Amino acid sequence: xxxxxxxxxxxxxxxxxxxxxxxxxxxxxxxxxxxxxxxxxxxxxxxxxxxxxxxxxxxxxxxxxxxxxxxxxxxxxxxxxxxxxxxxxxxxxxxxxxxxxxxxxxxxxxxxxxxxxxx
Amino acid sequence: xxxxxxxxxxxxxxxxxxxxxxxxxxxxxxxxxxxxxxxxxxxxxxxxxxxxxxxxxxxxxxxxxxxxxxxxxxxxxxxxxxxxxxxxxxxxxxxxxxxxxxxxxxxxxxxxxxxxxxxxxxxxxxxxxxxxxxxxxxxxxxxxxxxxxxxxxxxxxxxxxxxxxxxxxxxxxxxxxxxxxxxxxxxxxxxxxxxxxxxxxxxxxxxxxxxxxxxxxxxxxxxxxxxxxxxxxxxxxxxxxxxxxxxxxxxxxxxxxxxxxxxxxxxxxxxxxxxxxxxxxxxxxxxxxxxxxxxxxxxxxxxxxxxxxxxxxxxxxxxxxxxxxxxxxxxxxxxxxxxxxxxxxxxxxxxxxxxxxxxxxxxxxxxxxxxxxxxxxxxxxxxxxxxxxxxxxxxxxxxxxxxxxxxxxxxxxxxxxxxxxxxxxxxxxxxxxxxxxxxxxxxxxxxxxxxxxxxxxxxxxxxxxxxxxxxxxxxxxxxxxxxxxxxxxxxx
Numbered sequence: 326x327x328x329x330x331x332x333x334x335x336x337x338x339x340x341x342x343x344x345x346x347x348x349x350x351x352x353x354x355x356x357x358x359x360x361x362x363x364x365x366x367x368x369x370x371x372x373x374x375x376x377x378x379x380x381x382x383x384x385x386x387x388x389x390x391x392x393x394x395x396x397x398x399x400x401x402x403x404x405x406x407x408x409x410x411x412x413x414x415x416x417x418x419x420x421x422x423x424x425x426x427x428x429x430x431x432x433x434x435x436x437x438x439x440x441x442x443x444x
Numbered sequence: 445x446x447x448x449x450x451x452x453x454x455x456x457x458x459x460x461x462x463x464x465x466x467x468x469x470x471x472x473x474x475x476x477x478x479x480x481x482x483x484x485x486x487x488x489x490x491x492x493x494x495x496x497x498x499x500x501x502x503x504x505x506x507x508x509x510x511x512x513x514x515x516x517x518x519x520x521x522x523x524x525x526x527x528x529x530x531x532x533x534x535x536x537x538x539x540x541x542x543x544x545x546x547x548x549x550x551x552x553x554x555x556x557x558x559x560x561x562x563x564x565x566x567x568x569x570x571x572x573x574x575x576x577x578x579x580x581x582x583x584x585x586x587x588x589x590x591x592x593x594x595x596x597x598x599x600x601x602x603x604x605x606x607x608x609x610x611x612x613x614x615x616x617x618x619x620x621x622x623x624x625x626x627x628x629x630x631x632x633x634x635x636x637x638x639x640x641x642x643x644x645x646x647x648x649x650x651x652x653x654x655x656x657x658x659x660x661x662x663x664x665x666x667x668x669x670x671x672x673x674x675x676x677x678x679x680x681x682x683x684x685x686x687x688x689x690x691x692x693x694x695x696x697x698x699x700x701x702x703x704x705x706x707x708x709x710x711x712x713x714x715x716x717x718x719x720x721x722x723x724x725x726x727x728x729x730x731x732x733x734x735x736x737x738x739x740x741x742x743x744x745x746x747x748x749x750x751x752x753x754x755x756x757x758x759x760x761x762x763x764x765x766x767x768x769x770x771x772x773x774x775x776x777x778x779x780x781x782x783x784x785x786x787x788x789x790x791x792x793x794x795x796x797x798x799x800x801x802x803x804x805x806x807x808x809x810x811x812x813x814x815x816x817x818x819x820x821x822x823x824x825x826x827x828x829x830x831x832x833x834x835x836x837x838x839x840x841x842x843x844x845x846x847x848x849x850x851x852x853x854x855x856x857x858x859x860x861x862x863x864x865x866x867x868x869x870x871x872x873x874x875x876x877x878x879x880x881x882x883x884x885x886x887x888x889x890x891x892x893x894x895x896x897x898x899x900x901x902x903x904x905x906x907x908x909x910x911x912x913x914x915x916x917x918x919x920x921x922x923x924x925x926x927x928x929x930x931x932x933x934x935x936x
Contacts, residue, residue: 350612363615370622377630400629403578407622410585414615417589421596421608428601437605 335376342369354434356425360418367411374400374407450492451504451517451573454485454527458566466559472542474555478562479538485569486528486535493524499926503575511575512636518575522927525778526572526702529785533694534565540793540902541687544800548599548685557597561691564590568699577625577711578635580703581618584667587699588614591692595684606679613676617666624660627652628711640711648716660707661722668700670763671733674756681752682805686796689748693755694789698781701762705777708766709931718769726767731861733760738868742875747795748805750872751788754831757865758784764858765846772849774928775921780842782920783830783913787839790827790906794820797895797903807876812885814877816892819900821880823907828873830910833866837914841921 330337342365349362378400386398422432429437446453461481468474496502496519504517538561549557567587574580592614596607629635631652632643647653662673669677677697681689708717717723734757741753758780765777797820798810814821830837833844843862850859885892894900913920 347616350616356608359612363612366616367619370619370626373623374626377626400626406578406582410582410589410618413589414585414611417592418608418611421592421604421611424596425601425604425608428604441602441605 335372339369339373339376342366342372356422356432356434357419359434360415360422363418364411364415367407367414371404371407371411374404447491447495449504450488450495451502451519452506454488454492454531455517455566455570455573457481457484457488458562458569462559462562462566465562466556468555470552470554474558475538475542475545478558479535481562482531482534482538482565485531485565489524489528489531489569492519493521493528493923495519496521496524497923497926499930512634512639515579516575516636516638517573518638519573520927520930521923522702522705522778522930523572525923525927526699526781527569529782530565530568530572530695530699533691533785533789534561536789536902536905537687537691537694537793540690540796540899543896543898544686544796547800549597553597557594560590560593561688563587564594564691568695571699572702575637576635577628577637577640580637581622581625584618584621584703587696588618588667591688591696594688594692595680597688598683598685600683602679603683606676606683610676610680613666613673617663617673620659620663620666622663624656624658624663627656627659631656637706637711641713644711644716645713648712648719654720657712657716657720657722661704664700664704664707668697668704668763669756669759671729671737671756671760674733674737674759677756678749678752681755681792682746682749686792686799690789690792690796693752693792694785697755697759698785701759701766701777701781704766705774705931709774723767723769726763727855727858730760730764730767731858733757733763734861734865735868738865738872741872742868744872745808746806747798747810747876748792750807750876751791751795754869754872755784755788757869758788758831761843761846761862761865764862765849768849768853768855770849770852771928771932772845772852774931775924776842776845776849778924778927779845779920782924783838783842783910786906786910786913787827787830787837790823790903790910791831793899793903793906794823794827797899800895800899801892807879811879811883813892814880816885817894820895820903823900823903824880825877826907827910828877830914832869832873835914836911838910838912838920840914841917845924 346362346366346369350359353359378397380394380396383394383396384392386395426432429440431437458481465474465477468477499521502519506515564587567583567590570583571580574583592607592611595610596604631647631650632640634640634643666673681693737753737756741750744750744753762777762780765773795805798813799805802809830839833839847859847862
């Protein structure tokens, strides 16, 4: 049992980060914290992909002498693309928060909601 | 020469054109350029559709790498049909957009606006054409990120919060999709959808595959605004600039429906959705979507928001069609993707014309306008009839096949719900018609002119298309029939 937990520690980290990020997005009213949670959520998926790509006993996927087993490089490539997407999402989210702050003078969800309601 | 690269050109042309549009000087030039690009894409999409209409499949290997290692663009009738809708709506929206956008978007952002529009078009076309599921995710994010930007350009400050909410929910949906793709890759080592469909049946009982399926279905359900994951949609459609509402309402959710069909029927098999409670879930949520969203629509005080809720209800119909898991149900969904794009496009265009003249879409602000803007009013009336599903309009055809699909399975209750949904549509559309035509104008300061011709012509092209496809159903029905046959083929 302990072995099972320890041998898959990277997957436990993935699940932990995923839940932390997801919970932050849902529970926090501060828009910046929401975006931070969203980033953590996305990063956990990057870790998931990289864990999948690992081959037991495999080395870096560069052809060298003395190596016969290589890790799968494809998930790495996929994740490079996903990181770019994640960065773009975070940047856009933060830019929207700047605009929201200019328009409402607040980045608290409840505040913004009240201001909209009073109209 | 061009023919062999056709499917790739549809993606490459708008992608290359977007940065060019961004550096063009502000004014009408970026609009003209974007319009030419959209019409080029439309022409290519028609050509592509004619190539696969008989049930052929075009396979394009990107960079000459053979699938399943390389990225493959795989075009069958389903892709070609959805690509035709997307590029067609873009081509008709852009001429309409010129005046409305000039009024709603600051003049120094025009070239960036049209560049983002082309990126959004590119993402949506890419989703439909690609045969690689990770590539699909990338295009999904291209279209989503650009639509967040486009929505946030609305005049009201609530456009910003609407866009932010959409960004949060859309990203969660896309990330769920990504998790599902990762788990499937871990199980099969493949990302090519056709290849996945041959590898998955052997391992369908694996728990990882079940998890992957659940993540993908929920993720896509967020994107297509399936009830009760629709909460981002009404605000986004209400506060986006008019032209963007037209474009997104007619294409974005439809493309997400296409992803759902692709995943459920091609990647996994139909039998898999039947063994798991997925189809029942589709049916139940479809019923709730149709009923609740229609009732919500009745209580709205803003014309755009009313139509947005009606969109959620119409998505309920499409989800019902997927849930039936029969050839007839799929045919109804495919038909409704097409017909709903026509009717919602026309309705949002007409409401956008009202917004252009009075600057608001609140029902109290637009009441009485029907007599001053008769052509716009008539467009709303006819497109509304199509939305209700009156015989002689396009909306009738898809509702008819949906009811047939329900009766085929003896689901009387669902057939009644479909009819009830139409009755509710009568109520909320009557509310609009009553306000526009029978109420007195609130601000009688001088007569309001009819909408400009450049906005009326695209609106009426869509309105007439609603009537045309209500009588001449040859194209749509044969396409939908072949599509459901192609999707059925893959299943064992």
